[in-house]
Each structure stands twice: as structure tokens, then as C-alpha cells.
Amino acid sequence: MTEEDFSRCKIAIVDSDNLFCQQLQACLRDADFQVEYERNALSGLKKIKSWKPHIVISDYVVHGMDYFDFAQQVEALPFKTHMIVVSSHYLDGPLISQLANISRVALTVQKPIKPQDLLNKIIDLIPQVDFSEQTEPPEPIDTESDYSLNDKDLQQEIARLQFEAKELPRFVASLKALTSLARQQPHKSQYLREALEQSKKTFEEVRRQRLPHLEEPIEQVTNLLAEIIDKGSLPSLKAWDQVQGELNTLSEPKNRIGTSTLPDFDSEETEELHSMADIQNLLPLPTNMIQTFRPKPRLPTFPHDQAFLVVGNDPGEELLNLGSRYGVSITIREQLEQARDACQSATFDLVLLLLPPNLSGERARETVVSMHESLRGLEMYNETPLVVLSDLESMHTRVVTAHLNNSHWLSWSELRRNENAFLKLKSIADRAGIRPSVLIVDSDISDSEELLRELSRRCSKVDTVRQPDTVIKVIQDCRPDVILVSEQIGDLSGLDLCRAINSCLSFDSITLILEVTSTDSGTLKGAFRAGIDGIIYKSDSKDLSAELVLKIWRRCYTLRKSGEVFEKPSLEVSADIRASIEQDLKRAIDEQRPLTLGVIDINDTELTGEDVARKWQLSLKETTTSAVHHIGQTRLLISVIGLRKSTVSKILQEMLEAIHQNTLGQPTNAFVFRCRSYPDDALNLSDLLGSF
Numbered sequence: 001m002t003e004e005d006f007s008r009c010k011i012a013i014v015d016s017d018n019l020f021c022q023q024l025q026a027c028l029r030d031a032d033f034q035v036e037y038e039r040n041a042l043s044g045l046k047k048i049k050s051w052k053p054h055i056v057i058s059d060y061v062v063h064g065m066d067y068f069d070f071a072q073q074v075e076a077l078p079f080k081t082h083m084i085v086v087s088s089h090y091l092d093g094p095l096i097s098q099l100a101n102i103s104r105v106a107l108t109v110q111k112p113i114k115p116q117d118l119l120n121k122i123i124d125l126i127p128q129v130d131f132s133e134q135t136e137p138p139e140p141i142d143t144e145s146d147y148s149l150n151d152k153d154l155q156q157e158i159a160r161l162q163f164e165a166k167e168l169p170r171f172v173a174s175l176k177a178l179t180s181l182a183r184q185q186p187h188k189s190q191y192l193r194e195a196l197e198q199s200k201k202t203f204e205e206v207r208r209q210r211l212p213h214l215e216e217p218i219e220q221v222t223n224l225l226a227e228i229i230d231k232g233s234l235p236s237l238k239a240w241d242q243v244q245g246e247l248n249t250l251s252e253p254k255n256r257i258g259t260s261t262l263p264d265f266d267s268e269e270t271e272e273l274h275s276m277a278d279i280q281n282l283l284p285l286p287t288n289m290i291q292t293f294r295p296k297p298r299l300p301t302f303p304h305d306q307a308f309l310v311v312g313n314d315p316g317e318e319l320l321n322l323g324s325r326y327g328v329s330i331t332i333r334e335q336l337e338q339a340r341d342a343c344q345s346a347t348f349d350l351v352l353l354l355l356p357p358n359l360s361g362e363r364a365r366e367t368v369v370s371m372h373e374s375l376r377g378l379e380m381y382n383e384t385p386l387v388v389l390s391d392l393e394s395m396h397t398r399v400v401t402a403h404l405n406n407s408h409w410l411s412w413s414e415l416r417r418n419e420n421a422f423l424k425l426k427s428i429a430d431r432a433g434i435r436p437s438v439l440i441v442d443s444d445i446s447d448s449e450e451l452l453r454e455l456s457r458r459c460s461k462v463d464t465v466r467q468p469d470t471v472i473k474v475i476q477d478c479r480p481d482v483i484l485v486s487e488q489i490g491d492l493s494g495l496d497l498c499r500a501i502n503s504c505l506s507f508d509s510i511t512l513i514l515e516v517t518s519t520d521s522g523t524l525k526g527a528f529r530a531g532i533d534g535i536i537y538k539s540d541s542k543d544l545s546a547e548l549v550l551k552i553w554r555r556c557y558t559l560r561k562s563g564e565v566f567e568k569p570s571l572e573v574s575a576d577i578r579a580s581i582e583q584d585l586k587r588a589i590d591e592q593r594p595l596t597l598g599v600i601d602i603n604d605t606e607l608t609g610e611d612v613a614r615k616w617q618l619s620l621k622e623t624t625t626s627a628v629h630h631i632g633q634t635r636l637l638i639s640v641i642g643l644r645k646s647t648v649s650k651i652l653q654e655m656l657e658a659i660h661q662n663t664l665g666q667p668t669n670a671f672v673f674r675c676r677s678y679p680d681d682a683l684n685l686s687d688l689l690g691s692f
Contacts, residue, residue: 006032008131010053011122013037014044014070015086016479017059019307019329020111024057027115028122040479041070048074048081054129055106055122057084071105082106082125086113112327306429307331311339311371312354312389319415322422336367340374348384349429351375354412355390364390372407385428389415435460436481436511436553441471441497443490447538454546468492472500475507482511482553484536498530511556513549 011028015021016039028035036051038044048056056074074081084107107121220243224235306328310319313334323330331348333339353371355364368388375386389412408428415421438459442448445464456462465474468489475483483501485494498512513534514527527535534552536545
């Protein structure tokens with residue numbers, strides 16, 4: 001290994017973490033490596049195909065494409081590369097260790113990792129790199145290897161089969177790949193049969209074309225399909241190989257099968273996949289696979305290495321070591337003026353103010369207030385938490401800190417000796433410091449200009465799209481964390497668009513919020529069926545709407561990060577049950593007695609007796625003019641008109657407590673409260689919503 005090897009070695013980085021990539025890029029270039037950097041999978045694949053790097057460094061969370069699809073695309077290229085996967089710091093160890101078996105990864109490393117340490121690992125890899133020009137395709141992926149596949153992988157193969165069935169060669173290649181997956185896990189072979197049932201019409205179209213040169217392969221495919229659909233047995237892979245051999249001997253180049261079963265990345269077909277029509281074509285897939293609930297993502301899809309700003313003298317090695325261990329970058333500034341300048345040039349998730357032990361109580365109070373005013377004076381730091389680190393026993397300082405907006409007090413000595421205190425800081429930053437990216441889908445953006453300004457102030461990025469037929473491509477390009485969809489976009493219903501977005505499995509971790517004008521039961525039930533995470537109302541103030549968007553997203557993000565599954569209940573509420581609840585409520589009000597409401601289960605059954613007692617205990621004693629319209633097992637929607645503030649507060653508080661104590665249902669995904677109170681007794685929704 002010589003220095004010339006370094007200068008000849010091409011390294012491509014595909015990662016959305018700008019800070020990490022810039023540091024790594026500078027480190028590699030200092031060592032004379034050739035380095036190129038792309039932020040998402042689509043542009044990264046184009047760069048890899050044209051530049052032909054020897055080493056590809058990729059984050060496990062590849063924006064724009066499932067990681068396994070990305071790895072297969074790279075491995076199918078007609079030149080050899082060495083894959084290095086850098087996982088986010090919260091990725092489970094067992095999962096990252098399986099990557100080498102699944103996609104022949106040369107090296108796996110885990111964040112946080114210093115660029116110099118990764119450089120040393122790359123240098124150790126250099127002797128394995130072949131710098132000669134390679135023309136032969138890489139060795140095919142071992143489809144018989146023993147690794148587990150989850151339902152999402154099979155669903156993606158089924159979706160791919162759905163659009164690749166338009167061409168017989170691709171259809172056969174996909175069937176072979178899907179058969180291989182089903183043979184590894186026989187109990188999941190039902191997905192293959194269900195997918196083939198959905199594709200029979202497409203295949204019949206191919207047969208009706210009566211192409212003489214395809215007659216024999218078509219007959220072979222027909223027989224193999226009969227084995228799967230009619231007999232319930234899986235054909236051997238050799239049978240599919242025989243069909244492929246027949247097709248590869250045909251004279252017409254357009255019917256030949258390439259080395260990859262995936263569509264060519266630069267082909268027009270790939271672009272068509274992202275169109276609205278192709279997404280709609282995925283909707284007829286079996287409902288038990290896609291439509292009933294959005295599957296649990298393999299990983300949180302909002303990788304966020306936190307950044308803390310420390311203001312004060314010499315925080316010590318303990319804080320820096322904790323930051324390195326938990327994936328938090330620490331920036332230190334000694335003076336308040338320097339800290340303000342740092343905030344204007346960079347984005348921090350949390351600001352730590354260190355108070356010296358010899359500071360007087362009055363001086364400490366002035367320092368805290370001055371830092372708070374400086375922070376809130378910056379547009380992007382209105383909601384960034386300020387944490388005061390001090391061992392001062394002055395209760396006055398604690399009281400002042402507690403009364404300042406989004407400010408906290410923490411013992412400096414406690415942080416030094418207890419790592420849980422540092423995790424508390426990360427939790428504070430998670431709740432308030434993370435800013436999601438938002439995509440607004442509305443045919444008339446002028447109606448949303450005020451909301452757009454509010455979201456731009458609170459979020460990392462806000463994009464807009466007016467045409468529904470371009471939504472999917474825009475999502476692929478900007479990869480938002482939240483999509484805010486208007487109830488009507490031109491001639492297309494917002495609910496239909498949300499169903500189409502949810503049917504695309506690569507978008508399953510995006511938070512979907514619908515903006516509606518009414519609270520009728522049809523709209524609410526349709527929102528549940530479409531897999532929507534929350535609802536906001538056009539009539540609300542834009543400040544409240546922006547706050548609701550963030551609260552719904554934070555709730556969904558917290559659940560995804562904890563790995564919990566979302567259920568999308570249909571909330572089928574019959575008119576009889578609803579009328580019964582309203583009658584019970586009216587009778588209880590007339591008789592001035594507490595009322596225990598029943599629960600509408602996701603299977604449209606009313607729970608009674610002990611089940612009700614365990615789930616909900618709602619006591620209504622004050623006079624009201626309307627009723628609770630809908631109560632769901634895993635979601636909660638309330639449309640209450642004319643309730644007094646104290647009554648609504650009591651209802652919501654008891655419901656929240658019941659939800660958290662509920663041992664029967666799934667974790668609550670989001671709460672959407674809609675309450676109108678008397679004008680002389682206004683209800684502060686922000687206070688009520690602060691509970692979640």
C-alpha cells in the first residue's frame with residue numbers, strides 16, 4: 001500500500017448528516033483521497049454509476065430509498081465497490097451486525113465516530129481494493145442465504161411486482177426473486193399468492209398480445225403460476241431459470257433480462273414509478289398488508305445528532321465525554337456575546353448556561369435573564385430550551401429560571417456524577433429543540449400564507465406543492481417529516497391523496513396531517529381510514545395551527561423512536577350507539593349524576609362492565625348542551641360545543657389519565673381536540689394540549 005493508492009482511491013459518501021459529512025470529507029481529502037458527497041439515495045446512485053468509486057460510505061438511513069434497495073442497486077452495477085455502512089447512534093447493535101450477511105457490507109461502524117477513526121478503518125480496507133478497471137458484473141447476491149425478512153420487505157417486493165408485471169421479462173425476474181423470499185419463510189408465502197392474484201389481469205393482457213416469439217415462455221409462466229395459485233405450492237428456482245433462459249435467447253433486445261431484477265435507475269420506467277397513477281395502482285393490494293395500518297418502520301427516519309451550546313468557563317472533560325458517548329456535539333463559548341454570535345451562525349438544539357460557584361444571587365439572576373433575553377431575541381431560538389447548570393443554593397435563581405419561558409434548572413454536580421441527568425438534557429432537547437421539515441399540499445397557497453410564515457419560523461424547512469400529480473416526486477426529493485394536506489386540492493380529495501401517500505411503503509414514517517373545514521363524522525371516519533395522524537382546522541388561528549402541527553409530529557416521532565407500532569382503527573361508530581351515548585349523557589345531566597361512558601372499540605363493539613371501568617371513567621356533573629361524539633380505543637377525537645372551561649378541562653384530564661393507564665389498547669398515536677367554549681369563558685387549547 002502506497003500513497004499513490006490513496007490518491008487513486010475514489011470514495012463516495014451518501015449521508016444526509018451535513019456536519020458529519022463535511023468533517024469526514026475534509027479528513028479524507030487531507031489524506032489525498034478523491035471524495036464526492038451526495039445527500040440522498042437517488043442523487044447518490046447517479047453519482048456512483050457515473051463516477052465508479054472504489055468505496056461507498058452510506059448511512060443506514062438513506063433518504064429517498066430503503067437501504068436494502070440501495071445496497072442491491074449498488075451491488076448490481078458492473079463494477080466492484082466496497083460498502084461501508086455508518087449507523088446512527090441509536091441503531092440497535094444486533095441490526096447493524098446483520099448487514100454484512102444481508103448485503104455483503106465490507107465494514108460497519110456506528111456513530112458517534114470521529115472522522116480520523118473512520119479514516120484509519122478505511123486505510124485498513126485499502127489493500128482489498130482492486131484499482132484495475134472492472135468490466136464484469138459483481139457476483140450475484142446469494143438469495144438462498146439464511147436471513148430473516150420482515151413483512152415490510154415482502155410488501156415492497158409485492159409492490160415492485162405490481163408495476164414490473166407490465167413487461168414479461170421483468171415480471172419473470174420479479175417472480176423468481178419473490179419465490180426465493182417466500183421459500184425462505186414458508187408461512188409468508190401467502191403474500192406471494194395474493195400478489196399473483198392481483199397481477200393476473202396484467203399477465204392476461206400480455207397473453208392477449210399473441211406474440212409468437214413469446215408463446216413458449218408465456219406457456220411456461222402460465223404453468224408456474226398455476227402451481228402457485230391453484231395448487232398452493234412454490235415452484236423451484238430452476239423452473240424460473242429455465243423461463244429466463246428461454247427469454248434471453250430471443251432475438252429482440254428489448255426482451256432480454258439484465259443482471260438486476262430491479263428497474264434500471266435511469267430508465268423512464270423508474271420515473272413513472274413516482275407518478276400519481278403508479279401510486280394509485282398500488283392501492284388494490286390486499287388490505288391486510290397495507291391499508292389496515294402503516295407498518296412499523298425499521299428505524300426512526302429523522303436521524304438527528306443533537307448539538308448543544310455551552311456558555312461558561314471550562315465545563316470540564318465530563319460534559320465533552322458524555323456528548324461524545326451519546327452523539328451530541330458540544331460547542332463552548334465563554335461570553336454571552338460570543339454565544340449570541342454562535343447562535344446566529346449555527347443551529348443548536350439546547351443551550352446550557354454554566355453559573356460559577358462564586359456568583360452572588362443577584363448577579364446570577366441577572367446573568368440568567370440576560371441569556372434568556374438574548375436567546376429569545378433570535379428568530380430561530382424562540383423555542384430552544386435554556387438549561388441553567390449551577391450548584392448555587394439560591395432559591396431565587398431557581399424561581400427566576402422556572403418562570404422564564406422554556407427554561408430549566410439542573411444541578412451541575414449531579415450532571416457530573418449521573419449520566420441519567422445528561423439523558424434528561426437530551427430528552428428536553430427532543431421535546432422542544434427538534435424542528436421537523438414540512439410539506440404543505442394546497443392548490444391555493446394564498447390561503448396558507450400566514451400558516452406558512454408561522455411554520456417557517458418554527459420548522460427547519462417548509463416546502464409547498466400545488467399540483468397533486470407532482471406530490472410523490474416532491475416527497476421523494478425533499479423527504480419531509482410532516483405533510484400537511486388540504487381537504488381539497490383542485491379536483492382531488494385530500495383523503496384520496498393521503499391514501500395514495502400511505503400506500504407507498506417508503507413513506508410509512510411520514511406524519512400526515514389533514515386540514516379540514518368541518519368536523520362531521522364522515523370526514524373524521526374517512527381520516528382514520530386514510531391513516532392520517534392528526535387534524536387541524538382552517539378556522540383556528542395560524543399560531544395555534546402551527547403549534548398543533550408540531551405537537552402531533554412530536555408525539556408520532558416519540559412513538560417511532562421508541563419502536564412502538566401504530567394501529568389505524570376504522571372507528572366505525574353506528575348511529576344507534578352514538579344516539580345511545582347522547583341519550584345517556586342527556587339523562588345524566590338532567591338527573592345531576594355522574595356518567596360512565598362506554599367505549600367504541602375498533603371492531604365496532606361497545607365495551608361494558610369491567611372493561612369500561614378499566615378503560616374510561618368520565619364524570620360529567622356540570623350543565624352542557626352537547627355530547628361527546630366519538631371516542632376511539634387508540635385515538636381520541638372530541639367535538640364539543642357549549643361546554644364550560646372547567647368541564648372541558650376535567651373531561652380531557654380524565655381521558656388523558658385513562659389513556660395512559662389503559663392496559664388493553666395500543667399506544668395512543670395522537671390526540672386531536674376540538675372544543676368551543678362560551679365567549680365569556682374562553683378555553684386555552686395550548687394549555688390543555690401541553691399534556692402530550
